[in-house]
Amino acid sequence: MPTEFQKRVYAAVRRIPRGRVTTYRQLADHIGCGCCRAVGQALKRNPYAPQTPCHRVIASDLTLGGFAGQSQGEAIAKKRRLLAKEGVVFRNGKLADPARVLP
DNA sequence: CACCGATGTCCAA
């Protein structure tokens, strides 16, 4: 049972077109809450399953952000590959093309 | 009911 705040986060994430990524900060700012951490938490727990492409959300450093903790082992490698398929190429855990970030 | 930890970003020195 997500809160209104979380609903906005998921809605914004779903709004991301294929082949494009966004940052927690951009998302939080787009929602109207300067707190990007809540977004990361909401996506990390992402109760909305694959319906919410949390892998399209990265850190403002163009890194995988919250995914970095998991990239050590597994799930993230798949997400990174999925993004690469869409045109978002990651280099050593970093976005190789910053232009792919939503304005 | 209340506390704690966890999350990513920004600022200043």
Add this chain to the structure above:
DNA sequence: TTGGACATCGGTG
């Protein structure tokens, strides 16, 4: 370069 602080979420006793 480094450290601290900010607001919100999740689980537990």
